[in-house]
Amino acid sequence: MKEKPETAGPDAERRRFLLNTARTTCGAALVGLGLGLYANRQAVARPVYTTRPPGALPDKKFLAACVRCGQCVRACPYKALRLAKPEEEVATGTPYFIPRRIPCELCEKRPCIRACPTGALDPLLTDIYKARMGLAVLIDRENCLNFLGLRCDVCYRSCPLIDKAITLATLHNQRSGKHTIFQPEVHSKFCTGCGKCEKACVLDKAAIKVLPLDLAKGELGKHYRLGWEEKTKAGHSLIPEQMDLPDRMPEFTSTITPEWKP
Amino acid sequence: MSTPKHPGVLSKKKKGRLGANRWLLLRRSCQALTLALFACGPLTGFWIIKGNLAASRLFDTVPLADPFILLQSLATGTIAASTAIIGALIIAGFYMLVGGRAYCSWVCPVNILTDGAAWLRLRLDIREGLQLDRTLRYWGMVLVLVVTAITGILAWELINPVTLLHRGLFFGLGLAWTIPVAIFCFDLFMSKRGWCGHLCPVGGFYSLLGLVSLIRVRAEGRDRCSNCLDCYAVCPEPQVISPALKGKDGRGPVITEANCTNCGRCIDVCAEGVFSFGSRF
Ligand code: SF4
Ligand code: SF4
Ligand code: SF4
Ligand code: SF4
Numbered sequence: 001m002k003e004k005p006e007t008a009g010p011d012a013e014r015r016r017f018l019l020n021t022a023r024t025t026c027g028a029a030l031v032g033l034g035l036g037l038y039a040n041r042q043a044v045a046r047p048v049y050t051t052r053p054p055g056a057l058p059d060k061k062f063l064a065a066c067v068r069c070g071q072c073v074r075a076c077p078y079k080a081l082r083l084a085k086p087e088e089e090v091a092t093g094t095p096y097f098i099p100r101r102i103p104c105e106l107c108e109k110r111p112c113i114r115a116c117p118t119g120a121l122d123p124l125l126t127d128i129y130k131a132r133m134g135l136a137v138l139i140d141r142e143n144c145l146n147f148l149g150l151r152c153d154v155c156y157r158s159c160p161l162i163d164k165a166i167t168l169a170t171l172h173n174q175r176s177g178k179h180t181i182f183q184p185e186v187h188s189k190f191c192t193g194c195g196k197c198e199k200a201c202v203l204d205k206a207a208i209k210v211l212p213l214d215l216a217k218g219e220l221g222k223h224y225r226l227g228w229e230e231k232t233k234a235g236h237s238l239i240p241e242q243m244d245l246p247d248r249m250p251e252f253t254s255t256i257t258p259e260w261k262p
Numbered sequence: 263m264s265t266p267k268h269p270g271v272l273s274k275k276k277k278g279r280l281g282a283n284r285w286l287l288l289r290r291s292c293q294a295l296t297l298a299l300f301a302c303g304p305l306t307g308f309w310i311i312k313g314n315l316a317a318s319r320l321f322d323t324v325p326l327a328d329p330f331i332l333l334q335s336l337a338t339g340t341i342a343a344s345t346a347i348i349g350a351l352i353i354a355g356f357y358m359l360v361g362g363r364a365y366c367s368w369v370c371p372v373n374i375l376t377d378g379a380a381w382l383r384l385r386l387d388i389r390e391g392l393q394l395d396r397t398l399r400y401w402g403m404v405l406v407l408v409v410t411a412i413t414g415i416l417a418w419e420l421i422n423p424v425t426l427l428h429r430g431l432f433f434g435l436g437l438a439w440t441i442p443v444a445i446f447c448f449d450l451f452m453s454k455r456g457w458c459g460h461l462c463p464v465g466g467f468y469s470l471l472g473l474v475s476l477i478r479v480r481a482e483g484r485d486r487c488s489n490c491l492d493c494y495a496v497c498p499e500p501q502v503i504s505p506a507l508k509g510k511d512g513r514g515p516v517i518t519e520a521n522c523t524n525c526g527r528c529i530d531v532c533a534e535g536v537f538s539f540g541s542r543f
């Protein structure tokens with residue numbers, strides 16, 4: 001049989017010390033693991049219908065810098081901003097707004113940014129129109145009234161950067177055959193993501209929505225070059241001018257048309 | 263050592279009801295005033311202070327910030343803007359003057375709850391409970407910083423009961439009320455002074471400022487001590503009293519232990535007038 005470990009003496013004391021240390025370390029590691037995993041989940045989770053205040057650093061950096069003090073919330077004259085409660089999906093305590101409820105009015109004096117003590121809202125953003133809180137996307141082309149052929153135009157007219165961030169592109173109305181569709185088109189070069197369009201959309205659920213930039217935007221392969229841009233940059237085409245071959249129409253078009261009767 | 267169930271009876275006889283609760287009343291007033299300052303703006307539209315305990319601005323000019331949160335932010339590798347740094351220095355300097363954990367007993371809203379739980383525990387004579395190690399808060403503090411450094415975000419601030427409660431009170435509580443209730447029940451039924459006296463990493467951090475803080479409780483009249491143990495019964499950190507009171511190994515009468523919260527309850531409760539506030543020197 002094995003001898004029982006001694007209950008007194010330096011050996012027993014060392015044993016107790018080691019066990020105590022092991023226990024505390026183990027407990028601490030478990031708690032830390034739990035907190036770490038929870039924190040990581042919160043870092044990535046942000047519902048798409050929410051938007052950070054103007055000038056907010058990229059998400060992970062923002063969660064490192066923002067101390068959740070709510071001074072931006074207090075500074076916002078339109079009460080657009082709010083701090084996330086624990087049961088909400090946005091990281092607890094951090095500021096955000098829901099454009100469909102109250103959009104950002106793009107105050108030129110930037111009260112929220114100037115109130116932020118930590119720089120989580122970047123003080124270098126001196127021109128509020130350079131804010132990129134997200135990107136408006138005309139997401140429902142089936143229900144948008146303009147796509148149905150009407151002249152709603154409300155989102156276009158509500159845009160603080162009208163004719164820059166949103167333009168109306170004309171499109172032939174295939175259904176009526178004789179009208180024009182004025183298609184709202186958003187340009188990421190100017191869109192701030194303020195959400196005034198989303199708020200203004202007259203549908204029960206907005207057809208145009210502000211989405212997080214990384215979700216809203218695609219990305220060209222790094223090696224892609226736009227020929228026409230390179231051409232203007234260089235002053236001439238980078239490849240030998242192409243031969244201009246005569247256009248040829250597909251043959252079947254001419255055979256089908258006569259048989260078709262409206 | 264059995265502690266008295268009704269500490270302060272003698273003191274009340276000698277100094278009267280008010281005199282025997284002087285510091286307690288001052289402290290509760292200070293806690294109430296702090297809450298009132300933050301509540302004033304949202305309720306009346308007259309803004310004295312904007313923000314919450316994490317960071318705020320007094321009269322739209324003086325920045326204040328919690329140095330522990332700034333330390334966490336630093337652990338993520340972020341250098342905060344100068345406003346927050348100045349604010350944190352002001353607060354750190356302030357508590358180095360009035361006692362590090364004076365934050366706990368005079369400002370923190372959680373303390374009102376945990377003091378309440380401790381009081382009820384004494385009244386209901388609940389003596390059993392979990393024996394926790396008082397150094398756990400330092401483990402907690404280190405853990406907070408390590409997790410923050412690894413995840414790269416202010417992880418602790420997602421669950422920190424202190425800021426959760428204070429933020430909730432002025433920006434909308436939501437389900438945040440569950441955490442203080444849990445702490446109250448934990449302190450009442452599971453462990454005496456469990457949260458503030460053993461676990462809270464925030465208290466752990468502020469106790470470090472207390473290592474150098476100027477204002478301290480002194481047991482100047484320790485010769486008069488009648489060994490009634492009333493001070494031990496009311497002190498949230500009773501382990502800090504003995505060295506100064508008993509003067510073992512030639513220790514002076516100043517309570518230099520970092521975890522004395524400068525609540526002054528021992529001053530109130532002592533019928534012999536052993537304790538008083540003074541400087542560390
Ligand atoms: S720019 Fe103005 S409206 Fe927009 S979030 Fe800031 S304070 Fe509010
Ligand atoms: S003011 Fe800055 S630090 Fe405070 S909640 Fe807003 S973004 Fe965060
Ligand atoms: S120990 Fe923590 S919760 Fe308790 S009073 Fe101090 S800071 Fe507040
Ligand atoms: S020693 Fe006195 S002042 Fe310090 S925590 Fe205990 S009761 Fe409060």
